[in-house]
Amino acid sequence: MRATVMYGAHDVRVDVVPDARIVEPTDALVRVTRACICGSDLWPYNSMPPTETGNRMGHEFIGVVESVGPDVRTVKKGDLVVAPFAWSDGTCEFCRQGLQTSCLHGGWWGGTRLDGGQGEAVRVPLADGTLVALPVGPDHALMPSLLTLTDVMGTGHHAALRANVRPGTVAAVVGDGAVGLCGVIAARRLGAGQIIMLGRHADRIALARRFGATDVVSERGDAAIERVRELTGGLGAHSVLECVGHGESMRTAVGIARAGGAVGRVGVPQEAAIPDAQPTFYRNITIAGGPAPVRAYMHELMPDVLEGRIEPGLVFDCVTNIDGVPDGYRAMNDREAIKVMIEF
Numbered sequence: 289m290r291a292t293v294m295y296g297a298h299d300v301r302v303d304v305v306p307d308a309r310i311v312e313p314t315d316a317l318v319r320v321t322r323a324c325i326c327g328s329d330l331w332p333y334n335s336m337p338p339t340e341t342g343n344r345m346g347h348e349f350i351g352v353v354e355s356v357g358p359d360v361r362t363v364k365k366g367d368l369v370v371a372p373f374a375w376s377d378g379t380c381e382f383c384r385q386g387l388q389t390s391c392l393h394g395g396w397w398g399g400t401r402l403d404g405g406q407g408e409a410v411r412v413p414l415a416d417g418t419l420v421a422l423p424v425g426p427d428h429a430l431m432p433s434l435l436t437l438t439d440v441m442g443t444g445h446h447a448a449l450r451a452n453v454r455p456g457t458v459a460a461v462v463g464d465g466a467v468g469l470c471g472v473i474a475a476r477r478l479g480a481g482q483i484i485m486l487g488r489h490a491d492r493i494a495l496a497r498r499f500g501a502t503d504v505v506s507e508r509g510d511a512a513i514e515r516v517r518e519l520t521g522g523l524g525a526h527s528v529l530e531c532v533g534h535g536e537s538m539r540t541a542v543g544i545a546r547a548g549g550a551v552g553r554v555g556v557p558q559e560a561a562i563p564d565a566q567p568t569f570y571r572n573i574t575i576a577g578g579p580a581p582v583r584a585y586m587h588e589l590m591p592d593v594l595e596g597r598i599e600p601g602l603v604f605d606c607v608t609n610i611d612g613v614p615d616g617y618r619a620m621n622d623r624e625a626i627k628v629m630i631e632f
């Protein structure tokens with residue numbers, strides 16, 4: 289079968305790899321129908337040291353179950369299923385409390401030992417805990433939005449929850465990538481009264497406004513902090529969704545949070561420390577967040593997608609096939625595309 293392999297920075301190839309197959313009795317074999325490239329894939333795309341073996345890529349996919357191991361109960365051959373960006377058993381202490389990204393027996397797609405989502409098929413470990421069957425066919429019009437439940441929509445939702453978005457409060461979103469845009473959807477869905485998007489790209493701002501942003505701040509750094517304070521009566525935002533992961537974006541997030549507010553961070557941190565410990569302390573700002581347990585949110589968000597209340601699939605502004613994946617990475621890295629969908 290064919291799959292995406294990253295050999296180093298700016299070196300993404302489509303290779304012929306060993307066919308995915310059932311290994312454990314709890315596995316499912318899934319033929320991928322849709323997948324995508326994630327903003328977090330761009331971190332290794334810009335920094336991975338060269339390797340001989342490469343890493344299999346992709347952690348967002350929907351597909352059809354081809355076969356299941358003898359212990360799999362909740363999905364069967366022929367089901368269309370959606371996978372979260374981490375696999376999990378669904379039964380351990382952390383899974384039961386809805387924190388599947390900390391599953392005691394789970395893990396991450398791709399790398400050197402497991403299949404990734406940006407390939408023709410995937411061996412899915414712990415299929416019962418990991419996969420969710422979809423009630424529609426593989427070519428349904430809502431497929432792009434359903435695909436965002438694998439990561440970006442659930443991650444934006446997680447940022448909003450961790451930032452404590454409540455009805456009528458002020459939310460601000462740092463980062464105008466797909467996660468930040470989904471964060472706008474999530475903040476609106478949870479009832480935020482004012483939603484301030486920090487971003488500069490015209491197409492992304494337009495989408496943010498369509499998703500419910502009430503204000504846009506295009507300044508950076510201290511000027512952005514100043515502008516958000518102007519928009520919030522000098523106080524700052526109750527809830528800040530940090531959807532980038534850079535030190536500078538975190539500094540901005542802390543700077544625009546009001547005293548007693550919360551920063552929900554879902555951008556993978558690129559620095560070892562959280563900046564601005566003293567302002568965070570003196571203003572009683574909660575810093576929370578981490579890898580979103582999107583598996584926990586699928587059942588909550590899916591009805592909103594299926595019934596048309598939210599349309600996160602609009603973040604896909606580029607569609608390609610597996611041969612177009614290397615150029616898809618380039619396009620996202622050059623900010624030519626917000627998010628690339630791969631059709632198989």
Ligand SMILES: [Zn+2]
Pocket residue numbers: 376377378379380381382383384388390391392393394
């Ligand atoms: Zn678990």
